[in-house]
Amino acid sequence: MPVVMDGDRMARSLARIAHEILERNRGIEDLALVGIRTRGVPLAKRLARAIAEITHQGDVPTGALDITLYRDDLMRHAVSAQPVVRRTEIPFSIDDKRILLVDDVLYTGRTIRAALDALIEFGRPKAIQLIVLVDRGHRELPIKADFVGKNIPTALSQSVQVHLQEIDGHDEVELQDA
């Protein structure tokens, strides 16, 4: 099981992305981070911390988004139980904010499509930018990330496993063969 990103590499990628966010947006004014459950949420919190350490201008507001109820495959798996719905927590208005949407892996793009639909119902942000730790390709929708930790070419048969300290006890990205 090859490790394609270890803890050090992950920390450096996130630090770089934090700088790129500030460069592109010229500061933290109107910025807000929204992590997609599950692993986008700790990543969003880490980016908020990294941005605060660079700017010393306080914290960027950070929320958590559960996209389950917006999935396009919900009623199609007739045999299995419904996926577990978790709480969405966006404790700020997204109106006129620049929303930084954070997820761990960008694959087909369907999760991001669902997340965009969900976000729009909370208000009208000025812009939405997409941050992913890993882009593994194989898009099925016209969606592209604005900030990428690492591009990893994969075969469709492979799976990308992201492990994070906050959830899994260690930081690592693995590429698994089916």
Added chain:
Amino acid sequence: MKKDLLSIADLSRDEIHLVLDTAEAMREIGQRPIKKVPTLRGKTIVNLFYEPSTRTRTSFEIAEKRLSADTLNIAVATSSVLKGETLVDTALNIEAMAPDMIVLRHASSGAGHLLSRICRSRIINAGDGMHEHPTQALLDAFTIREHKKRIEGLKVAIVGDLLHSRVLRSNVLLLTALGADVWVCGPATLMPPGIEQFGVHASTVVDEAVADADVIMMLRIQQERMQGAFFPSVREYFNTFGMTAARVAGAKPDAIIMHPGPMNRGVEIASDVADGPYSVILEQVANGVAVRMAVLYLLAGEVEAAAA
């Protein structure tokens, strides 16, 4: 989950927790500026109500609409039932129009079970006679869990018209399944014989049932189901079993007061208790929408597997 939700007994312990956890997530939707998610788009849900209802019918309808289902309400007062159509015929005719779910309230115990055998649609029991009202028990458990952070080990006193209460049966099944210490209390004439077999303590003395209780759940005196005299007068009932501030004082200092509604003020509950600081009666109503959204969502999958 099974195809239908007819009784709390249809749910395993884990499934009860799944419903309550899902309801936590659903509640947030009701606090958004746009209180709607697209999840049940294209699903048709028929609310078939053979008994009057404000809370339950409204609650189901709001839950259905927040999940984007297409809903329609059949109130029997304006339907062909008045022309003599039977429940089975009405159900088969509704089935012919291919709804995905039927939410049924009926005065006869087991009405949902009957429809479950003849319908392809999923059936949700919204109260069948004196039998069960499972979504009420789920929203009660959700409300208790929110205040007490647990259900296991709590003393819950359920006081009132035990005999005619479907809310009682569903709550007893659910609360005992989750490990609560349940006491039921009412006049001997309204006490179902053998109720102890469900794993509850039975008492005809309110102060004993309420002593050190964490939760006091009042049940309505259901005059419309009473054939005969179960107690001498409403006034005497209130004097002996009515929940007054003095009786509440015997419970734990942080006890909560619940009532499934509609309340008979001055019959089973004093107004100052119903409106008092420990009353969570309106929270129960608010939580009902989130809990019903959870039930609708969790039942909506799996239809083909269940029908196979």
